[in-house]
Amino acid sequence: MSSLYLALLAQLATYKKRLWEPLLIVVAIFIASAGLTAVTLINTGASAQLNQLAIGDITVSLQVTAKSARSSVTRADYAGLRRQGFDYLVAYTITPDGGIAVDSLALLSRLPAAGTQGDSGLMSSVARQGYQDLNQFYQNTVTPGSYALAGLAIVAELSPQSLQQLQAALPAHLQIFPLTIKPSGSNLTDSFSLNLWAMGALMLLVSVFIVFNALNLLLAARTPLLIKLRQLGISQPVLLQVLLLEMWGLASLGSCFGVLAGAALITKISPALSKIYQFLLDGQFNHGQLSLLTLLLVALGLSLLAVLAMGVIVHSRLRRCLANRSNQVAAFSARFNQRYRFILLLIIGLVMLAAPLIASQLQALLYIGVVLIVGCATVILFMPALLRWLAAKISAVRPLWHWSVHNAVALSQRTKLAACAFFIALTANVGMNVMVDSFRGATEQWLNQRLFAPVYVYTDFAGDLSQQPDVPIPLLARYGKDVRIAGQLTELRSFPEGAQFQSRLLLDEVAADAWSEFYARQGVFINQQLANRKAFRVGDTLAIPGETGLTERKIIGIYPDYGNPKAQVLLPESALITNHEQVSAYAAFANVQQKEALGSWLSVVAPGSRLIAREDLIEQSMLVFSRTFMTTDMLNLVTMLVAALSFFVSITLLVMDIKPQLLLLRSVGVSAWRIKLSLFSQYCFIAVSCALLALPFALLLAWLLVNKVNRFAFHWTYPLMLDPLIILQSLLIGLGVLLVLMALPLGRLEARFYSQQGAL
């Protein structure tokens, strides 16, 4: 016990002279923890927004539901409760295809817009939000008996007293329970969720590297003292305990303060986030999903886990504690020998070759993890080699430059874990930006091609407007019908006939004589979502349900259909004109005068119809696009900032170690300004070599996101567009953040040179 106490005392005594060491380590862990907390809270806040059931303008957060899986909410329960005056209860259920069916009639009295919209308006409003009417759902063979109600949504904001009253009135088998629903098939929601999930995982990975880098730096700083203590007879287990105790203390301190800071930051920016979400997602950013206590406990637990994992390295370091320096150098050199690099190159080759074998979304995400880990190994093994190669190219005639590059090699070997965190953030940033840019380009091109008319009409009109006798200009109807093809719920949609429209259908794959087969009703075009879901290829045959049974049609082309989660088949207009179920939109080739006339006509024939110009439609679609990626951009930036801060802390710590060398440079007449420039150039060498190594991995990541993650998550892909400007911009933003941070402490460096004069 006394040796433990003495060792601890000796360790703590170093704080008097080198307080900056533990302080910077606490700061590094604090940054990682704050970043992870912020990303987690943004993530949960955004996810909660997605998972909330919004009916009309009311967000529903509570429901009455069965207490156990053995019981259920019955129609009698529903009727009974409504009779008792609880008319804010609205029955709902989840349909087999993942949609939501609600009791639309019960909603009438609850929604503020009911009075002004009328029944049909409200119904269509509910329908537009993607909800089905419960009474329509329970038809034919589907009954509440065979397919139970999921619950009774509480469509009101209840006071605690009202909740108590409801609680008291509930039958024994029912309870009040939070309502979180994720309606599947909502436009781009899955994409958004996946992005949030991926960014959270990325931040976690970056944080792991940051924490281990910080602990590794502490271990490096403590090693000389450990050697002395070992030489004085303190046993290895005691030293291990002391070091782990210090590590856990510092990690806990950093992580807990980080959690508090991250939570405070999100609380501070919550109103701004809410405004952004309201504007872009028509929803509220729901902060406070995770309690602070939970977050603090998780932070303490993760700190303990990290320190225990670090214990393995500490144990091995302590065994070598009495080894002399040359042995350590030899061991260090051996670690970076040619054999390891060859093995790594082999692994990189194998990883590349394995890419086409990815066959599921989980495999794709795991593969991305493997790519990032292999990338980190590349940084560890090749960054010093790259800098060494550069050092060999710099002439010794320029001694300061020569020293800068050589010292950068030394720094790069000691900052490899921090470099890995930065590498991951930079790779993800570039990869995501290339992917988003490709998606944006493809979507824009697709929209410009598919929206061929200057004006579009969206309406709830029950019939076919294009067949109305007094229509002022010809309207091209887009007829639709939903069927099941090969077990897959599929939209049948019409495509206008005529050679002038052929170029308006962007096709990934197309058969010879496709259009003549299309017009002859022998062939159909299918979207990527159907092709990828069912592994259909051009030339395969589809059995399409029709009025007279199944009709065989050849697949003559596959087209992109971005943003649509559903499978779709295009038929000639004439094939659907007589047996369609709905008309999703009308295209009108109208000039300004004709548009006005059409508008006036619609206001009489189909009030509530929307007449939207092509440009506005494209703009709205691109707004949906922006909203999908805005949060992920923000999370990406936070990750980048956290990684750059950690790198900065790491470098600052190491530069303090080379102060004697800086003093030497001053003594031989190198000006303070040139030393600062030299140090900054070293940071640049490290950052740029990290960026160079990140680039190929970023492009691979972009390819994976486009061709694998999108393919399995949303069943669509698009061409990968490598815009040098976007790539350069993404790299420069990452490098800029890092270099600005690293340049900040250089301004104060001069004072430190002179503080070393005691050495003279």
Add this chain to the structure above:
Amino acid sequence: MIAVSELTKTYAGASSPIIDGLSLQVKAGQSASIQGASGCGKSTLLALLAGFEQSDSGSINIAGQPLQTLTTSQADTFRKNHLGVIFQQFNLLECFNVWDNVAFTARLKGNYDKARQTLLLENLGLAHHFKSPVSRLSGGEQQRVAIARALNHQPEVVLADEPTGNLDEQTSDSVSNLLFAYCQEQGASLVVVTHSGDVASRAQMQFRLHLGRLQAV
């Protein structure tokens, strides 16, 4: 070559000056040793001579340059061209091997000469270590590298702070022999701060620093 007159330096908060009207003259090719108790101001005197610190009064004239009139950048250039400094803790550039460490000052000054450096390293017993990383050398070898670096650019003045403080007796002898011989040969003025009587005795002028002034031993 070194002319110091009535030099005074008082640290902020100190009751008495650490250097108090000190004067010293060391001509080209001459050597001076300075001994004294710990904390008596030996290192401060070297810092003043190197231009790292400014004196409160008095003058320092080295190689014809009055140090107190130099701007920061002029002082940097002065050190690069005229001064060689040897540190007790060696202060080697760890990322360089022996050759590049020694070549650094000469390359900086612009008088790098491969043959001269080879001879210097051979004379210092480092012929077999040209390519060795400095971290693999023993303490004595590291100090010899530091001495070679301080001499390689042929400075007119060499300032050495405990150059043998970390060395064993035998190595200390050989290192100080080389240092004194080389400075005499090159016509450089040498000022050595040391606790070692042996090292001090090799200097042509021997002083003890006491109460801020030099006393001849």
